Amino acid sequence: MTQANKTVNKATAEQKPSRYVDCEHCSMQAVCLPIGSENHAIDLTSNYLTKRIEVSAGRNSSPLLNQVTGVKLFEQAKPLTAIFAVCSGTFKLSQQNEAGIEKIVGFRFPGELMAEDALFLETYNYSAIALDDSSVCQVFVAPLSACSKLAPELQQNLIKLLTKQSYVQQRNTQALIGKKSAECLLAAFLLNICQRYAKYSGNETQIELTISRHDIANFLGIRRETLSRILSKFQQEQLISIKGKLLVLLSLNRLKQLADN
Amino acid sequence: MTQANKTVNKATAEQKPSRYVDCEHCSMQAVCLPIGSENHAIDLTSNYLTKRIEVSAGRNSSPLLNQVTGVKLFEQAKPLTAIFAVCSGTFKLSQQNEAGIEKIVGFRFPGELMAEDALFLETYNYSAIALDDSSVCQVFVAPLSACSKLAPELQQNLIKLLTKQSYVQQRNTQALIGKKSAECLLAAFLLNICQRYAKYSGNETQIELTISRHDIANFLGIRRETLSRILSKFQQEQLISIKGKLLVLLSLNRLKQLADN
DNA sequence: GTTTATATTTGATGTAGATCAACAAAAGAT
DNA sequence: ATCTTTTGTTGATCTACATCAAATATAAAC
Numbered sequence: 001m002t003q004a005n006k007t008v009n010k011a012t013a014e015q016k017p018s019r020y021v022d023c024e025h026c027s028m029q030a031v032c033l034p035i036g037s038e039n040h041a042i043d044l045t046s047n048y049l050t051k052r053i054e055v056s057a058g059r060n061s062s063p064l065l066n067q068v069t070g071v072k073l074f075e076q077a078k079p080l081t082a083i084f085a086v087c088s089g090t091f092k093l094s095q096q097n098e099a100g101i102e103k104i105v106g107f108r109f110p111g112e113l114m115a116e117d118a119l120f121l122e123t124y125n126y127s128a129i130a131l132d133d134s135s136v137c138q139v140f141v142a143p144l145s146a147c148s149k150l151a152p153e154l155q156q157n158l159i160k161l162l163t164k165q166s167y168v169q170q171r172n173t174q175a176l177i178g179k180k181s182a183e184c185l186l187a188a189f190l191l192n193i194c195q196r197y198a199k200y201s202g203n204e205t206q207i208e209l210t211i212s213r214h215d216i217a218n219f220l221g222i223r224r225e226t227l228s229r230i231l232s233k234f235q236q237e238q239l240i241s242i243k244g245k246l247l248v249l250l251s252l253n254r255l256k257q258l259a260d261n
Numbered sequence: 262m263t264q265a266n267k268t269v270n271k272a273t274a275e276q277k278p279s280r281y282v283d284c285e286h287c288s289m290q291a292v293c294l295p296i297g298s299e300n301h302a303i304d305l306t307s308n309y310l311t312k313r314i315e316v317s318a319g320r321n322s323s324p325l326l327n328q329v330t331g332v333k334l335f336e337q338a339k340p341l342t343a344i345f346a347v348c349s350g351t352f353k354l355s356q357q358n359e360a361g362i363e364k365i366v367g368f369r370f371p372g373e374l375m376a377e378d379a380l381f382l383e384t385y386n387y388s389a390i391a392l393d394d395s396s397v398c399q400v401f402v403a404p405l406s407a408c409s410k411l412a413p414e415l416q417q418n419l420i421k422l423l424t425k426q427s428y429v430q431q432r433n434t435q436a437l438i439g440k441k442s443a444e445c446l447l448a449a450f451l452l453n454i455c456q457r458y459a460k461y462s463g464n465e466t467q468i469e470l471t472i473s474r475h476d477i478a479n480f481l482g483i484r485r486e487t488l489s490r491i492l493s494k495f496q497q498e499q500l501i502s503i504k505g506k507l508l509v510l511l512s513l514n515r516l517k518q519l520a521d522n
Numbered sequence: 523g524t525t526t527a528t529a530t531t532t533g534a535t536g537t538a539g540a541t542c543a544a545c546a547a548a549a550g551a552t
Numbered sequence: 553a554t555c556t557t558t559t560g561t562t563g564a565t566c567t568a569c570a571t572c573a574a575a576t577a578t579a580a581a582c
Contacts, residue, residue, distance in 0.1 A: 169427075223539075492530095
C-alpha cells in the first residue's frame with residue numbers, strides 16, 4: 001500500500017473511508033489473481049505487470065477556457081499502453097466528438113475498471129479525469145499480452161471479464177435511453193452510483209458526491225437547470241438529502257419505484 | 262452455399278440482391294479465417310465448427326397477444342451454445358425487462374454478428390428475431406473454446422474483435438443518447454442502416470426496409486406517431502423517398518448535416 | 523373476391539423539459 | 553480580508569414531443 005495521507009488530511013476526510021478498495025472487491029480480480037496452482041509463476045500482482053499510482057485532483061493548471069476540471073489519467077485517441085482499476089477516488093470518462101463537444105460516457109468508483117474495453121486495441125476510446133485525489137492500479141498491456149499467450153486460462157478469463165463488463169455497460173446506458181422522464185432517469189442514476197460506491201463505503205444509502213451537476217446533467221442528457229430542479233424536488237419530498245458533498249438516499253423503496261417506470 | 266430459392270421467388274426480389282454476403286465482408290472473418298500458415302489444421306469454416314442455416318420469417322404461429330412477429334433464432338436468458346453471423350436477411354435484437362416490456366437494442370444486417378458480446382458467458386443477453394427470410398452462419402462455442410486454447414493468436418483475434426465490436430456498439434448507442442431532437446436521431450439512424458446495408462447491397466443510398474415503424478420507434482425511444490410525422494416531413498422536403506418497402510436517401514449531404522447537431 | 527385485423531398516417535391538445543435570464547453561493551485568486 | 557470566477561438554484565416562457573383519438577392503408581384470413 002502506498003501513502004495517501006494527503007487525502008486523509010483534507011476537510012472532507014471524515015465522510016470518506018481512508019482506505020483503498022481491497023483486491024477482493026476489485027473487478028480486475030480475474031486478471032490479477034494467479035491462475036491455477038501450477039501457474040504460480042504468473043502472478044500479475046507483482047510489480048512487473050501492475051503498479052499502483054496516485055492521481056492528485058486539483059483543477060487543471062490552465063484555467064483559460066472552460067477546461068475540464070481534474071487531472072487526466074489517460075487521453076482519448078492516445079496510444080493505449082495500460083488499463084486501470086480504481087483503488088480510491090472517482091473518475092469521469094469523457095469523449096469528445098468531431099465538433100469538440102464533451103460527452104460524459106461514464107463514472108468510475110473504487111473497484112471498477114477503466115479502458116479495459118479497448119484492451120489490445122491501439123488507442124484509448126475516452127479520456128479519464130480524476131474528480132478527487134485518487135489512486136489506481138495500472139496494468140501494462142504488453143506484458144499482459146505476453147503472459148496471456150502462455151496461459152490460455154488467463155485469456156479466457158479476460159474474454160469473460162470483458163464481455164461481462166460490456167454487458168453491464170450496455171445495460172447501464174440502454175436503461176437510460178428508455179426515454180423515461182428526467183425524474184426516473186435521475187432516481188435510477190442515484191441508486192446506481194450509491195450501490196456501486198457501497199462496495200467501497202459499505203453503505204448503499206449514501207455517497208460523497210464529487211461529481212459536479214454539470215457532469216451529471218451531461219451524462220444523463222438533461223440540462224443543469226432541470227437536474228437542479230429535480231434535486232430540489234426530491235429533497236422537498238424527503239427522498240434524498242444533500243449536505244455539502246454528502247448525498248443521502250432517505251427512501252430506497254420510493255426511489256426504486258420511481259426508477260423503474 | 263445452401264439454397265435460398267424461396268427468397269428469390271418473392272415479389273420483393275427485384276430490389277434485393279439474390280446472394281449471400283461473402284466471407285470477405287463478414288465481421289466473423291477474424292474468427293473464421295485459418296490462422297497462420299502452420300496452423301491450417303484450424304479452419305473454422307469446416308462444418309465441424311460452423312454451419313450455415315436458414316431462418317424463414319413468417320409471423321409467429323401464436324397471434325394471441327401482441328406477440329413479436331418473425332421467428333426467434335435464439336432467446337434471451339437461454340443457454341448460449343453458439344454465436345451467429347448474418348449471411349442474408351435482417352434481424353432485430355430485443356431485450357425484455359423485468360416488467361416484460363420489449364426494448365429493441367439493435368438491428369443486424371448481412372455481415373454483422375449476433376450474440377458475440379456474450380461469448381463464453383452462460384446465457385444470451387437478448388433475443389434475435391428474423392424480420393425476413395434469412396440465413397446465418399452458426400459458430401458453436403464449445404469447439405471454438407477448445408480450438409482457441411490451442412491457438413493463442415485466435416484468442417487474441419477474438420478479444421480484438423470483441424472489443425472493436427463493443428466500441429462500435431457503444432458509439433451507436435451513445436450517439437443516440439446525445440438527446441438530439443427526434444429529427445437528428447432519425448436522420449442519423451437512416452444514414453447508419455443504409456451504410457451498413459450497403460456492404461450487402463453495394464448501394465448506400467437505399468435499403469429494403471423490413472423493419473416496422475413500431476420497431477424503429479422503439480429502438481430510437483420515440484413514439485410511432487412522431488416517427489411517422491418526421492418520415493412524412495422528410496419526404497415532403499425531398500430528403501428521402503419511400504415506395505413500398507424501398508427507402509431511398511435522396512440527399513446524403515443534407516441528411517448528414519441534420520444528423521450531427 | 524369480402525371481411526377482419528394490423529400497421530401507418532394525420533389531427534388536436536397537453537405537458538415535460540429546453541431555453542433565456544437573473545440571482546445566490548461556493549471556491550479560488552490576490 | 554476583497555475581488556473574481558465558477559457552480560448551483562430559481563423563475564418565466566416557449567417548443568418539441570407525448571398523448572389521445574380517429575382515419576386510412578396494408579396485409580392476413582376466409
